[in-house]
Amino acid sequence: MRRFLECLIPNSTCNLECSYCYLIQQGRRKQDPGHYNYSPEIIGKSLSKKRLGGTSLISMTAQGETLLSKELPQITKEILKQGHFVNITTNGTISNKFDVLLNETEGYHNHLHFSFSFHYIELKKRNLLETFFKNIRKVREAGCSILLQINLVDEYIPYWEDIKKLSLEHVGALPQVALTRDESNNTFTPMTKLSFEEYKHIGSEMNSPLFEFTCKNFMVKRKEFCYAGYWSATLDMASGILTGCYGNGFKYNIFEKPEEPIPFHPIGRNCTCKYCLNSSHFLSQGCIPSLMPLPSYGQLRNRKEAHWYTKEMEEFLYEQFEDVNPPIKFIQKTEFEITSFFTHIPFLFRKFIFRLHFRNALQRLIKIIS
Numbered sequence: 001m002r003r004f005l006e007c008l009i010p011n012s013t014c015n016l017e018c019s020y021c022y023l024i025q026q027g028r029r030k031q032d033p034g035h036y037n038y039s040p041e042i043i044g045k046s047l048s049k050k051r052l053g054g055t056s057l058i059s060m061t062a063q064g065e066t067l068l069s070k071e072l073p074q075i076t077k078e079i080l081k082q083g084h085f086v087n088i089t090t091n092g093t094i095s096n097k098f099d100v101l102l103n104e105t106e107g108y109h110n111h112l113h114f115s116f117s118f119h120y121i122e123l124k125k126r127n128l129l130e131t132f133f134k135n136i137r138k139v140r141e142a143g144c145s146i147l148l149q150i151n152l153v154d155e156y157i158p159y160w161e162d163i164k165k166l167s168l169e170h171v172g173a174l175p176q177v178a179l180t181r182d183e184s185n186n187t188f189t190p191m192t193k194l195s196f197e198e199y200k201h202i203g204s205e206m207n208s209p210l211f212e213f214t215c216k217n218f219m220v221k222r223k224e225f226c227y228a229g230y231w232s233a234t235l236d237m238a239s240g241i242l243t244g245c246y247g248n249g250f251k252y253n254i255f256e257k258p259e260e261p262i263p264f265h266p267i268g269r270n271c272t273c274k275y276c277l278n279s280s281h282f283l284s285q286g287c288i289p290s291l292m293p294l295p296s297y298g299q300l301r302n303r304k305e306a307h308w309y310t311k312e313m314e315e316f317l318y319e320q321f322e323d324v325n326p327p328i329k330f331i332q333k334t335e336f337e338i339t340s341f342f343t344h345i346p347f348l349f350r351k352f353i354f355r356l357h358f359r360n361a362l363q364r365l366i367k368i369i370s
Contacts, residue, residue: 001053002324004285007060010034010238014064016091016122020153020191022183036238038255044078046258061089067097073104080108085316089115092132102142109143110312118150118175120163133170145313147301148175152203154192172306177203177211210300217279228287230266231321286321296320
């Protein structure tokens with residue numbers, strides 16, 4: 001069995017202030033270093049191969065800068081000791097934290113992947129461009145794998161050629177491009193004043209499989225049977241609460257009793273999201289087998305010509321769930337569908353009540369006006 005866990009690190013502290021950061025958009029930047037309820041040893045033990053079923057991908061990111069979590073190096077080591085592959089998303093600027101992390105994880109670097117977010121304007125404004133690329137070189141020389149990724153926003157377009165030049169010079173390839181959402185009003189529109197076609201045209205200049213895949217799946221409601229919750233899950237690293245996918249499905253504290261089996265449960269056709277919010281993570285690994293074949297997680301991110309991945313990382317991230325995991329049988333799938341539906345009754349009830357209140361309020365308003 002192979003699984004994927006998208007893990008949230010409890011830290012909203014950051015040394016950058018990017019305009020497109022969703023916390024800043026929504027006014028939720030607290031500069032809170034966060035707190036873990038469990039030790040790194042317990043976290044590592046809770047994520048054993050026996051419990052997850054086999055070698056898995058554990059991806060860790062924070063609401064702020066991930067490396068500012070002081071417990072992160074030891075947590076990373078404990079997870080790597082279990083034999084898993086680990087991805088860490090970072091803004092690439094906290095040099096001393098890279099030193100600590102690389103030292104703590106010595107011997108496991110071929111299983112360690114860094115996703116470097118290229119926040120060009122903030123890096124330039126704070127004179128951190130040299131530091132950023134120096135840290136990329138540092139982790140590559142240590143034997144880790146890397147991804148260089150940039151968010152496409154209008155403010156970067158005047159610098160697009162400079163960004164290309166810097167990327168080719170320092171990492172040997174153009175960056176992968178992330179579609180950036182405007183979440184200031186809880187909407188799901190691209191953060192741009194351009195038309196979507198114009199926006200996609202700018203992004204396509206980087207020849208980014210990641211950008212192309214994300215655009216293709218943007219705002220497409222998925223109705224197929226989804227194995228998220230069974231082959232993948234989201235995990236709050238502070239509390240240990242595991243959910244099927246961004247709050248969907250069953251909730252279970254996997255750190256409280258690390259010896260007990262984890263009751264993985266697929267969401268099936270009961271996803272409450274408007275569309276797959278992180279398709280490049282979940283769909284690319286095969287959470288919806290009926291959509292296959294699709295490019296893998298690694299194919300969307302790696303630049304083979306620039307050797308961003310170690311041999312071990314490439315072999316693992318180019319593999320997908322269906323290459324390893326047996327499918328759920330029809331009878332069991334039906335049972336999962338029924339139980340998953342009942343977990344969504346509270347959500348459906350809240351949705352109904354909201355609509356009822358809205359309709360009543362609207363009727364009262366019309367009565368007042370008339």
